[in-house]
Amino acid sequence: MTGCLTIVGLGPGTAELITPLASDMLAAATDLVGYAPYLARVPGRVGQRRYGSDNREELARARQALELAASGRSVAVVSSGDPGVFAMASAVFEAMERGEPAWREIDVTVVPGVSAMLVAAARVGAPLGHDFCVISLSDNLKPWDLVLKRLEAAAAGDFVMVLYNPASKARPWQLGNAFRLIARHRAQSTPVIFAHAVCQGDERIEITTLRDADPAKADMRTLIIIGSSATRLIAEGGKPVFVYTPRYADLVEP
Amino acid sequence: MTGCLTIVGLGPGTAELITPLASDMLAAATDLVGYAPYLARVPGRVGQRRYGSDNREELARARQALELAASGRSVAVVSSGDPGVFAMASAVFEAMERGEPAWREIDVTVVPGVSAMLVAAARVGAPLGHDFCVISLSDNLKPWDLVLKRLEAAAAGDFVMVLYNPASKARPWQLGNAFRLIARHRAQSTPVIFAHAVCQGDERIEITTLRDADPAKADMRTLIIIGSSATRLIAEGGKPVFVYTPRYADLVEP
Numbered sequence: 001m002t003g004c005l006t007i008v009g010l011g012p013g014t015a016e017l018i019t020p021l022a023s024d025m026l027a028a029a030t031d032l033v034g035y036a037p038y039l040a041r042v043p044g045r046v047g048q049r050r051y052g053s054d055n056r057e058e059l060a061r062a063r064q065a066l067e068l069a070a071s072g073r074s075v076a077v078v079s080s081g082d083p084g085v086f087a088m089a090s091a092v093f094e095a096m097e098r099g100e101p102a103w104r105e106i107d108v109t110v111v112p113g114v115s116a117m118l119v120a121a122a123r124v125g126a127p128l129g130h131d132f133c134v135i136s137l138s139d140n141l142k143p144w145d146l147v148l149k150r151l152e153a154a155a156a157g158d159f160v161m162v163l164y165n166p167a168s169k170a171r172p173w174q175l176g177n178a179f180r181l182i183a184r185h186r187a188q189s190t191p192v193i194f195a196h197a198v199c200q201g202d203e204r205i206e207i208t209t210l211r212d213a214d215p216a217k218a219d220m221r222t223l224i225i226i227g228s229s230a231t232r233l234i235a236e237g238g239k240p241v242f243v244y245t246p247r248y249a250d251l252v253e254p
Numbered sequence: 255m256t257g258c259l260t261i262v263g264l265g266p267g268t269a270e271l272i273t274p275l276a277s278d279m280l281a282a283a284t285d286l287v288g289y290a291p292y293l294a295r296v297p298g299r300v301g302q303r304r305y306g307s308d309n310r311e312e313l314a315r316a317r318q319a320l321e322l323a324a325s326g327r328s329v330a331v332v333s334s335g336d337p338g339v340f341a342m343a344s345a346v347f348e349a350m351e352r353g354e355p356a357w358r359e360i361d362v363t364v365v366p367g368v369s370a371m372l373v374a375a376a377r378v379g380a381p382l383g384h385d386f387c388v389i390s391l392s393d394n395l396k397p398w399d400l401v402l403k404r405l406e407a408a409a410a411g412d413f414v415m416v417l418y419n420p421a422s423k424a425r426p427w428q429l430g431n432a433f434r435l436i437a438r439h440r441a442q443s444t445p446v447i448f449a450h451a452v453c454q455g456d457e458r459i460e461i462t463t464l465r466d467a468d469p470a471k472a473d474m475r476t477l478i479i480i481g482s483s484a485t486r487l488i489a490e491g492g493k494p495v496f497v498y499t500p501r502y503a504d505l506v507e508p
Contacts, residue, residue: 005351016275019272021271058501084376085372086384089376094500094501095488100334112338112375115372121338124366126346127348128388132388133408134386141501146412150413153408158380158400209277234403241358244351247340
């Protein structure tokens with residue numbers, strides 16, 4: 001007997017940004033699997049089973065979800081933001097490919113969500129209004145040389161950049177290195193955004209520049225956005241209020 | 255008297271993927287401004303004024319919205335997908351920066367939405383599960399040389415790529431050129447996804463490879479996703495069913 005598995009994007013953390021489809025899929029599931037703090041965001045339903053786990057256990061969590069689905073349960077794996085962007089969907093497909101052949105017969109659906117980068121961008125205007133790159137700075141799962149190669153390519157291509165996982169206690173040095181690499185390609189006045197804990201109680205958004213960006217202000221809950229050469233600040237009374245990247249290349253120097 | 259302006263992301267087109275926040279902001283507005291087919295998706299409310307316009311008129315539409323807000327109205331500009339990704343938010347800030355000084359005092363909010371690329375990715379699995387780039391192929395607003403430079407950089411950096419605006423009647427040749435450029439860096443077996451009209455009645459998703467990708471199958475309503483060297487296919491009975499990019503660099507050859 002084979003059940004089904006839905007990987008559901010909860011969005012950035014507030015109920016007002018969860019889609020009706022995500023809410024419906026969560027309510028319909030017999031079993032919820034996920035990182036415990038994300039599970040805690042989902043309203044309870046009588047008879048529904050919950051399997052909370054630690055943050056570092058993505059693959060084990062994915063295997064557990066596939067096992068439950070293979071046994072006939074209707075499983076929802078909860079994911080923050082969008083499940084396809086540095087989140088649970090990739091782990092589930094990896095576990096499926098490496099796991100039991102029968103798991104490939106499970107009906108798997110991915111329900112997209114509002115990703116944290118879109119919220120971070122919306123908070124300050126439209127910095128992702130033109131071509132951009134999304135890069136995880138973490139070298140837990142890939143060599144640091146590959147991170148450097150991608151930063152170099154993104155800088156050479158004059159892309160706006162979104163940096164996920166910019167720093168942790170074990171990796172306090174990477175963001176500073178990234179800023180220095182990018183500064184070899186971009187002006188010191190390039191807008192930089194620190195978006196800390198979007199949609200959480202301690203949300204903090206800072207608009208600064210490559211010259212003044214302090215890597216020590218970032219942690220695992222921070223997203224960094226770095227402008228391209230075309231990204232612009234709109235200031236009011238000397239303070240930056242909005243950041244946007246025009247769709248028009250000729251706006252670099254209007 | 256100054257009103258307010260909210261730029262609202264409708265998501266990809268079905269009600270089940272509009273966030274509650276977006277619905278609330280649309281209902282609260284006194285005036286709705288947008289491309290007519292997007293406006294048609296928004297439920298009506300007595301007394302609410304609607305200003306529909308043509309697709310090519312982003313800046314004129316943005317100016318109209320700012321004028322209405324400056325006159326004291328509560329204006330919502332509707333945008334498909336997420337307003338910050340190749341959509342209306344950038345046009346509004348551009349109009350603000352170029353326009354009346356008084357427009358800078360307008361209270362502007364961006365309400366994020368589920369972008370089309372996240373839906374396209376979800377349909378086939380998790381192709382955006384690792385570092386990726388988002389590039390518009392249109393040279394209406396930027397020189398084609400800049401598009402080429404960014405494609406080259408994204409290919410050199412081994413990024414997954416999302417291509418917006420891959421083709422139109424006036425630009426039938428660009429996607430083929432892009433595929434040929436990328437094929438100089440990537441294997442012929444690299445997964446390529448054609449996502450046509452996601453969430454519309456004529457939605458059509460095709461999983462193919464760089465070898466077999468036919469540029470003639472794309473138009474203005476198609477999104478293209480091209481895998482990195484690590485992107486993998488999960489097949490069942492010889493047919494590709496899922497595409498994902500693992501978070502683990504060592505999975506290139508497991």
